Amino acid sequence: MLGLGADRLRADMNRLLALLFHQGVLDEQFLQLQQLQDESSPNFVSEVVNIYFHESEKLLRNLRGLLMDRECSDYKKMGIHLNQFIGSSSSIGAKRVRNVCVAFRAASEQNNRAGCLRALELLEHEYCYLKNKMHELFQLEQQRLLAAGVRYPMQN
Amino acid sequence: MMDNGFSSPRKDAFPVGLRVLVVDDDPTWLKILEKMLRKCSYEVTTCGLARDALHLLRERKDGYDIVISDVNMPDMDGFKLLEHVGLRWIFLLLNASDKMYSCHLTVMSVDGETSQVMKGVQHGACDYLLKPIRMKELRNIWQHVFRKKINEVRDIEILEGMESIQMARNGLDQSNDGYLLCGEDLTSVKKRKDVESKHDDKDPGDNSSTKKARVVWSVDLHQKFVEAVNQIGFDKVGPKKILDLMNVPWLTRENVASHLQREGFPLMQKYRLYLSRLLKENDTKISVGGIKHSDSPLGDSANSFGTQNSINIQQNDVSSRSYGFSGNSLLVQNVEPRSHDNERKGIVSKIVAEPKRALTVEVPDPHKPRSSQMEFGHSLTSPASEVNYAEYDSNFPTKFSWWEIPQSRLKQEQKPLHLDDGFSHLTWPGKQQHIQVDYPQPAPPIISGSSVTGRGMGGSVKIKPLYDECRKNGSQPEKSGFNLRCISDLESAQKNINWGMSPFATLDDDFQVRWVQGDCYAMNLGLENIDFPEYFDRGLLADVPTHLYDAVSFDYQNLYDPTECSLIEQGLFIA
Numbered sequence: 001m002l003g004l005g006a007d008r009l010r011a012d013m014n015r016l017l018a019l020l021f022h023q024g025v026l027d028e029q030f031l032q033l034q035q036l037q038d039e040s041s042p043n044f045v046s047e048v049v050n051i052y053f054h055e056s057e058k059l060l061r062n063l064r065g066l067l068m069d070r071e072c073s074d075y076k077k078m079g080i081h082l083n084q085f086i087g088s089s090s091s092i093g094a095k096r097v098r099n100v101c102v103a104f105r106a107a108s109e110q111n112n113r114a115g116c117l118r119a120l121e122l123l124e125h126e127y128c129y130l131k132n133k134m135h136e137l138f139q140l141e142q143q144r145l146l147a148a149g150v151r152y153p154m155q156n
Numbered sequence: 157m158m159d160n161g162f163s164s165p166r167k168d169a170f171p172v173g174l175r176v177l178v179v180d181d182d183p184t185w186l187k188i189l190e191k192m193l194r195k196c197s198y199e200v201t202t203c204g205l206a207r208d209a210l211h212l213l214r215e216r217k218d219g220y221d222i223v224i225s226d227v228n229m230p231d232m233d234g235f236k237l238l239e240h241v242g243l244r245w246i247f248l249l250l251n252a253s254d255k256m257y258s259c260h261l262t263v264m265s266v267d268g269e270t271s272q273v274m275k276g277v278q279h280g281a282c283d284y285l286l287k288p289i290r291m292k293e294l295r296n297i298w299q300h301v302f303r304k305k306i307n308e309v310r311d312i313e314i315l316e317g318m319e320s321i322q323m324a325r326n327g328l329d330q331s332n333d334g335y336l337l338c339g340e341d342l343t344s345v346k347k348r349k350d351v352e353s354k355h356d357d358k359d360p361g362d363n364s365s366t367k368k369a370r371v372v373w374s375v376d377l378h379q380k381f382v383e384a385v386n387q388i389g390f391d392k393v394g395p396k397k398i399l400d401l402m403n404v405p406w407l408t409r410e411n412v413a414s415h416l417q418r419e420g421f422p423l424m425q426k427y428r429l430y431l432s433r434l435l436k437e438n439d440t441k442i443s444v445g446g447i448k449h450s451d452s453p454l455g456d457s458a459n460s461f462g463t464q465n466s467i468n469i470q471q472n473d474v475s476s477r478s479y480g481f482s483g484n485s486l487l488v489q490n491v492e493p494r495s496h497d498n499e500r501k502g503i504v505s506k507i508v509a510e511p512k513r514a515l516t517v518e519v520p521d522p523h524k525p526r527s528s529q530m531e532f533g534h535s536l537t538s539p540a541s542e543v544n545y546a547e548y549d550s551n552f553p554t555k556f557s558w559w560e561i562p563q564s565r566l567k568q569e570q571k572p573l574h575l576d577d578g579f580s581h582l583t584w585p586g587k588q589q590h591i592q593v594d595y596p597q598p599a600p601p602i603i604s605g606s607s608v609t610g611r612g613m614g615g616s617v618k619i620k621p622l623y624d625e626c627r628k629n630g631s632q633p634e635k636s637g638f639n640l641r642c643i644s645d646l647e648s649a650q651k652n653i654n655w656g657m658s659p660f661a662t663l664d665d666d667f668q669v670r671w672v673q674g675d676c677y678a679m680n681l682g683l684e685n686i687d688f689p690e691y692f693d694r695g696l697l698a699d700v701p702t703h704l705y706d707a708v709s710f711d712y713q714n715l716y717d718p719t720e721c722s723l724i725e726q727g728l729f730i731a
Contacts, residue, residue, distance in 0.1 A: 029288050032288065032290075032291075033188070036188070036191050036192060036195065038195075041191060044191060047187070048184055048187050048188060051183050051184050051187060052184045055182070055183060055184065080230075083228065084181075084182065087182050087185065087228070087287070088182050088183075088184045088185065090287060090288060091182065091184040091185045091188055091287070091288065092184060
């Protein structure tokens, strides 16, 4: 009984992952992360992803703040934030988010405010989507482990 | 995990227990790197700030075997860190794969624990690692330490034989200026035998060099050397030219010649290696970016540059600046002072200055593709740079059009790059997937292939109108997304579409190629298509041929069959 539930949940997880890969939301780097997870660090992936979320939200806030400053947007600083964002997104394989950042960076290099605004909107959207999906994934994982009778610390 | 006191490497278990210090301001990367290194059974210490690392390194002079440092850190970059610690450790620089600097190819390491006599032994070109790093590369870093130790032993033996001669020569041949240039104080230099670095395994027993004046190639000196080489171009390089450019008064032509012999080849090889890897992963960005920095009307050369494989160019010019160009968009683009580092600017400016030249030099050169895969990837993506989208617009002459790319340029590729034709292939999944898997195919398949992604049916259909519109050079409605798509040019359209192609997957990484299109859509068509989940059509998924997911090695059809989970487990999914 328990086993079946775990299997079904695993299938759900895999389906979700497949979807995310399909959509280009995630790329191979995410798989590398999964491979790094082992008994000595069973929550590795979710820990890394949570760190990523934490950092990203800071960056997003900063970017929005910079862009909302109508007087003079500090494009250079935006570029710096974006570089950081790009770097960390590539660390977990957040491909789409990263791509938007790259375009955003291009717009900022041209001091193109409209372009930056659109990019920011898109970025926020992509980021939210990614975050939601990751949460979904981790929830499934937790449920699966519970169903499989494993003790698992609840995480966000 | 911090070392509490002096700890020496466990030599018997080498490379287990290799003591690595990782410095990176990005906490996600830091965590990942730490985990990866631990998996290699290394002893890892992490640092989020360069100044903390500096502190650690100074405090525990023999506490670490290798330092891996990110290059782009807010307070200090990897180079500065290296300079500050004075070449005492093997230093590996870590770079985000879209930012590569030619200045990274510099001498980097000296050990921290050998005797005073050996302190001078310096290593050849350093290693730098590109993110995302593979486990394999990390597992190999111990080789740096090992090689150095071997060289040290050898050098000690040689030195002992020549000690007296050396001491005499030190006084005569080297002026104080030389020492100052090396950034060392006189005493330490004198103690450090004037030995030509012999760690080049290719040149093991060059005892004949004992007759010549020896030079200690410090980081600074080697950097100058590398810069000179880069400026001249690997293919035109020569000791005299390098010497002239280096502008180091006490250096002789012989010094440069032997250093070139020792360092030139490995340098070039390393660079090529990294570039090829970089290209594999980053396609477009590389090729087009640099263009931004060259104000010259690149014209035809730009065309060819754009279309030609970046790899081609690179292969020719690892040294030449064009290289700087191809890899370069990376180099040029990223190197620009957008980053917070002044140190780099000196070098950066050189790079920036070169692209024009590079272009002319390199582009026309037909070059054998290193591998069809890579080439393909490049030609594919070269005109479409996700990074340079906007820049592309402004700098590329309008005559440059993506599919006008002369066929001749693409000769080296396996198939001509015919966007137009390619797009006619835009039918629903079907054969494109297949094409995707076999790399050497023109771009269109890739694009269409990725239409398999959640973008759904909309995919193929949408691409066409996009192109049509662009073709007409009509005004693209703003819906084309925030991209500075004041671009009604084709190339911009191309760029947009190919945008998502960024990490260009190798055959191993089918995934990346596949979901390219998904990316494009989100970007290109603006916000209308943001509801991704709705695009995901289960039916589509079922149609995807299994071979599309070779890398993942699971049978897609079975994905939905709970009774056959074993297949999934073989793949990459969570077990």
